[in-house]
Amino acid sequence: MSNRSEKRGSERGQALLDQTSVSIIISNYNYSRFLRRCVDSALAQDHPHTEVIVVDDASSDESPDVIRSYGSRIRPCLRAANGGHAAAFNTGFAASVGDIVFFLDADDYLYPNAVSEVVNAWEASTAQFQFRLHLVDEREKIMDIFPPPEQPFDTGDVTPKLFHRGRYQTTVTSGLAFARSALEAVMPMPEEKFRQGADGYLATVAPLHGQVQATDVCLGAYRMHGSNHSLFAEKLAERARWRVQHDFCRLEALSTQAAAAGSQLQPGIALHDPTHLEERLASLCIEQTRHPVRGDSRLRLATAGATASLAMNYSIRRRAVEALWFLAVGLLPRQAATSVLSWKLVASSRPAFLTALSKTIRRAMG
Incomplete structure (x- = not known):
C-alpha cells in the first residue's frame, strides 16, 4: 500500500473514531464544593460528540444552582427525591445517547484526554474499559495512584474469575467506561440494593456481555475526603458490614444475570475472594454481635483468605505477605487481630513507623 493510501486509511479510521458518541454521566448529592471542578473537566474533553449529563439526587446544598449556571452546555437531571447511587445512574443512563458511557462521581474529575484515550483504544468486543486514577486530597494534591500499580488490572474475558470468586481486579466509578450495548443488557439496576456502590453492580455484571479492556495511564483523579461513603474511617465495623452485604448483593445480581445466559454460580464463591474475606474478618473481629454471617469463625475465614491470596495475580512476594497477614x-x-486489621484497611490508623514500613514493602513487592 502506498503512503498516500495508508494516510487515507488512517484518516478514515480517525474519522470513524471521531464519530463515536460519548456520554459522561455525573452523579451528585450535596457535593456543590466539588461539582464545578467535575463538570468543567467533563466539558473540557478533547473528543468531539461528548455530552455531559449531570444528575442531582435531590441535594440540599447549592448544587442545583451550580448545575443551572451551565445552561445548555450540559443536560441537567434534577431528581425530586433522593434515591441513591443506583437511582442516579439509572436516571442519567435513561437520558443519555452515547455509544460509550462514563460514570463520574461529582467529587472526582477527568483529565482532558480521558475520553479520547479510551475511544482510541476501544475495540468492537469491549463491554467495559478501566483506567487508573490519581488519588488526590481535597486540594487536588496527588498522593498516590488508584488502584496501586502493583495490582495489575484483569482484562479480556473475566467471567472465569467472576464465576470462581465473584470479583476480578477493577476500579471505582470514575475509572470506568461501558459500551452502551452492555449497559442496555443490565440496566436499570436494582435501586434499593445499590443505593451505594452502584459501580460495583455494573463492574460485576457488564463483563458478562463483552471483554474488559484497561490502561495503566492515569486519566483522572479520585478525590479522598472526609465525606467519601467508602471511608467510614472511624467506623471500621460499619464499613465492613456494608461491604460484606454489598458483596452479597453483587453476587445475587451476578447469579441472576448468569442464569439468564444459561450459567449457574457455584455456592460459596465469596470464600475464594480475599477482598471480601478481609471485610468479613473485620466485621467479625470488631463487632461480633452484629456480624451478618452466622457460623463464621476467625480461623476459618483466615485460612480461606490465605489460600485465596496465594491464587491471586500478584507477585509471589505480595501473595506470601497477604497470606501471612x-x-x-x-x-x-x-x-x-483487630489492630492488624485496622492498620491494613484504614491507612490513617497506622503508626508512623508502620506507614513507612508498608511503603518499603510495597516498593519491594511491586
Missing part, C-alpha cells in the same frame, strides 16, 4: 488475623488474640 490473614493467618496473623486468624491466630492472634482478638485485640491484636
